[in-house]
Amino acid sequence: MQLLIYxxxxxxxxxxxxLTPGIVRMYVCGPTPxxxxxxxxxxTYVAFDLIRRFLEFEGYxxxxxxxxxxxxxxxxxxxxxxxxxxxxxxxxxxYSKEFFEVLDKMYVKRPHYAPRVTEHIEDIVxxxxxxxxxxxxxxxxxxxxxxxDKYSRYGQLSKITRRESWRQEMDVVAEKKKPxxxxxxxxxxxxxxxxxTPWGPGRPGWxxxxxxxxxxxxGVQFDIHGGGQDLIFPHHENEIAQAEACYDVHPxxxxxxxxxxLTIKGEKMSKSLGNIIPVxxxxxxxxxxxxxxxxxxxxxxxxxxxxxxxxxHAAATYNKIENFTKTIIGYLRDExxxxxxxxxxAKDVMKISVEREKFLESLREDFNTSKxxxxxxxxINFVNRRIVENRLSYPLAVKTLEFMREFNEITGxxxxxxxxxxxxxKFTELMKLIVExxxxxxxxxxxxxxxxxxxxxxxxGIKLIDQKDKTIWVLEH
Ligand code: AMP
Ligand code: ZN
Numbered sequence: 001m002q003l004l005i006y007x008x009x010x011x012x013x014x015x016x017x018x019l020t021p022g023i024v025r026m027y028v029c030g031p032t033p034x035x036x037x038x039x040x041x042x043x044t045y046v047a048f049d050l051i052r053r054f055l056e057f058e059g060y061x062x063x064x065x066x067x068x069x070x071x072x073x074x075x076x077x078x079x080x081x082x083x084x085x086x087x088x089x090x091x092x093x094x095y096s097k098e099f100f101e102v103l104d105k106m107y108v109k110r111p112h113y114a115p116r117v118t119e120h121i122e123d124i125v126x127x128x129x130x131x132x133x134x135x136x137x138x139x140x141x142x143x144x145x146x147x148x149d150k151y152s153r154y155g156q157l158s159k160i161t162r163r164e165s166w167r168q169e170m171d172v173v174a175e176k177k178k179p180x181x182x183x184x185x186x187x188x189x190x191x192x193x194x195x196x197t198p199w200g201p202g203r204p205g206w207x208x209x210x211x212x213x214x215x216x217x218x219g220v221q222f223d224i225h226g227g228g229q230d231l232i233f234p235h236h237e238n239e240i241a242q243a244e245a246c247y248d249v250h251p252x253x254x255x256x257x258x259x260x261x262l263t264i265k266g267e268k269m270s271k272s273l274g275n276i277i278p279v280x281x282x283x284x285x286x287x288x289x290x291x292x293x294x295x296x297x298x299x300x301x302x303x304x305x306x307x308x309x310x311x312x313h314a315a316a317t318y319n320k321i322e323n324f325t326k327t328i329i330g331y332l333r334d335e336x337x338x339x340x341x342x343x344x345x346a347k348d349v350m351k352i353s354v355e356r357e358k359f360l361e362s363l364r365e366d367f368n369t370s371k372x373x374x375x376x377x378x379x380i381n382f383v384n385r386r387i388v389e390n391r392l393s394y395p396l397a398v399k400t401l402e403f404m405r406e407f408n409e410i411t412g413x414x415x416x417x418x419x420x421x422x423x424x425x426k427f428t429e430l431m432k433l434i435v436e437x438x439x440x441x442x443x444x445x446x447x448x449x450x451x452x453x454x455x456x457x458x459x460x461g462i463k464l465i466d467q468k469d470k471t472i473w474v475l476e477h
Contacts, residue, residue, distance in 0.1 A: 003058060003364045005224075006301060008232060008256040009157055013366050018223045019254060023061050025218040026052065027253075029210060029227035029235070030066040030114065033095030034078045037102045038276040039291065039306065040269035043262040044228045046292055047300040047367075049108040051224075051257065053410050054363050065217045066111040067210055068096050070118050071203055076192055085191055092116075102279045105288035107412030115213045117204060121195045123212045124204045127246055128184045128197075136245040140175045142187030142200040148180045151241045157256060158233035168234050182238050184208050207238035211246070214239070220247040226257035230268070262295075263305045277306065289413055290315045296369045296411060318413070324380050325404050325417050326474055327387065328397050333428060333472075335394050345393045348386065352399045355379045356406070363410065376407060416461075417475055435464065435471050 003016040018024050028048045031041060055062050069075075070092035079088035100110065117124070128144055131137040136150050148154050148166065155161050166180035173179050183205035188194035194201040214225065220243075225236070236256065243252040261268045264275050282291050294314035298304045355375045362371035383400050386392045408414035419427050434453065441450040454464050461476045 001361055001364050003055075004366050005255050005257065006366045007254075008258050009251065009253075011159070014255070016255065018060065019221060022059070023063065024055050024224060025063050025065075025222035026055075026224040026226075027065045027067075027210070027214040027218055027222065028111070028225075029231055030068050030111075031096065031099050032069040032072050032074060033092045033099055034072070034075045035095060035271060036276075036278040036280060037095075037099045038269060038271070038278050039282060039295075040228075040262040040276065041099075042102070042106070042279050042291065043295050043304060044259040045103055045108055046106060046295045047259045048226065048257075049103075049106075050296055050300075050369060050411060051367055052109060053412065054367060057406070057410050063218065064109070064111040065113045065115065065214065067213050068092065068114055068116045069206065069209065070096070070116045071193065072206065088193060089118075102283075102288075105283065106292040107289070107415045108292075109412075113217050115217065117209045117213075120209065120213055120216070121204070123216055124208055125185075125195075125197050127208065127212050127242070130246050131184065131242065134245065137184055138177065139199045140177075142202060143172070143175065143183055144185035144199055145176050145181040146184055146238065146242060146245075147177060148182070148241065149178060151245050153244065153250070154241055155237065157240055158237045160233060160237075166234075182207065182234060184242070207235055208242060210235075210239045211242040214253075215243060215247065221249050221251070222253055224255050224257060225253040226259070229258045229260060232256075232258055258301070260298075260301045260303045263303050266305060269306065282311070286311060286315055287318065289416070290318045292411070293318045293321075293413055297373055299366075299368050299370045301366075302370075321376070321380065322414065322417055324384065325401075325414055328383070328401050328404065329417070330472060330474065331392060332394070332397050332401060335397070337398075338394050341393060341395055345395055348382075348393065348396045349399045351382060352379055352396065352403055355382075356403045359403075359407075379403060419475075431462070431473050435473060438464070439471060 004013040005016045006013045026048075028045070031037070052062050052064055070089075075091050076085065076088055079085050079091050083090050104110070128137060131146065132139065132144065137144050137146050154166070160166060163180060168180055168182050169176075170179065172183070185197065185199065185208075186202050186205055187199075188201040188203070192203070194203055214222065225239075227236070240252055244250050263269060264277070267273055267275060269276055279291070282288075290311065291314075294311055295304070297314065297317075355378050359372045359375040359379075362368045362375065365371070379400065383392065383396065386396060404414060405418060408418050434457070438450050438453040441447075441453070457464060457473070458476075463474050463476050465472050465474065
């Protein structure tokens with residue numbers, strides 16, 4: 001089956017065909033870093049990580065851009081309350097660093113470019129000048145506004161057709177031609193940072209940065225653009241209006257993807273509602289990958305209502321998946337390929353192939369992770385049953401491990417358990433050598449040294465288990 005993506009622009013699942021075969025240009029709206037990253041943010045970026053990883057798994061080369069909004073009212077307010085307005089840059093620096101560190105812990109792949117607004121002021125000013133020259137924008141009291149009535153496709157993404165519903169930026173309504181015009185450039189306020197332009201000093205409005213940086217790094221038209229659902233209106237609607245007016249293109253972006261809210265007691269998790277749970281708080285109690293597993297267990301478009309109980313459940317599931325993988329790795333370490341196998345073994349292997357295909361097909365259906373996970377569990381339960389029955393065969397284990405490796409490629413959830421194939425053999429040989437060295441010391445009653453080796457291995461997350469006639473090793477966190 002061809003990959004289908006639900007496109008917010010058409011409200012339909014569409015076959016995915018990038019503008020250039022084999023290459024996917026993807027822009028994801030990044031954070032406004034003025035406070036700790038919360039698990040609502042994590043949901044959106046984990047979802048796009050899965051989307052990117054799956055596209056790569058399917059053979060596409062993905063170019064992934066994510067902006068950092070490093071100037072904004074909220075950032076300046078936070079600076080005023082903490083480090084002082086003159087040191088405002090410290091706020092986005094501090095919190096964007098934290099943002100990436102938090103995502104790294106969940107093995108969320110970093111974007112190829114993370115352009116910052118303040119480093120693209122010249123490009124932004126140029127684009128605004130073009131919009132003024134073309135008659136889509138006007139200057140008013142040192143600010144510049146986009147004149148929505150001049151652009152006929154306004155509302156195409158949000159499907160909001162009643163103009164009265166378009167009202168935005170109501171605090172400056174007196175200086176705009178219409179209540180729904182929005183700022184491209186905001187004139188400087190006393191004491192705040194500013195840049196000089198032909199219309200006077202000021203700083204960019206929020207929406208223009210994504211239009212400018214998206215097309216600077218990905219071209220005047222590109223394949224995927226997205227963020228959380230709250231960005232559909234006005235942010236993405238405005239981005240489209242600016243881009244299509246400036247570059248004379250339609251559609252500016254082919255597929256729009258929006259992630260459902262992470263809610264808590266049914267309400268969107270957001271700083272303004274005061275119901276946020278910082279990612280760091282979850283990490284102090286759970287492995288970061290437990291949170292990732294929890295977030296991808298639901299389909300990305302459905303709302304996900306957070307509870308600690310559900311997270312506990314995810315922790316148990318994560319342990320199950322991880323231990324299962326370790327068991328298969330451990331089994332294969334001591335086994336050799338058999339010269340012949342029975343028909344029942346071939347059937348077992350087929351079962352994994354079929355479930356693997358269903359797993360991938362689920363993801364091809366608009367990245368349906370919740371369905372895909374059900375097939376993963378079918379595999380785990382099936383193979384676990386064979387283990388209990390003492391019928392785990394070498395071919396079944398190999399096929400299963402291949403599948404778990406693919407699962408990891410697409411989710412990053414087994415990064416701590418799986419060693420890259422290319423170095424696995426060498427790593428295994430090296431471990432054999434270290435275990436043997438320790439046993440030589442034990443036999444010579446050199447217990448201090450033997451224990452030292454065991455302790456050092458444990459520090460780096462490798463546990464030795466002494467069995468009756470041999471010592472085995474397992475990877476731990
Ligand atoms: P912000 O820094 O608030 O602009 O948010 C960064 C990204 O996180 C945006 O794409 C938001 O849509 C997304 N986001 C924020 N809160 C949530 C939430 N509760 N659930 C899902 N995504 C969210
Ligand atoms: Zn944006």
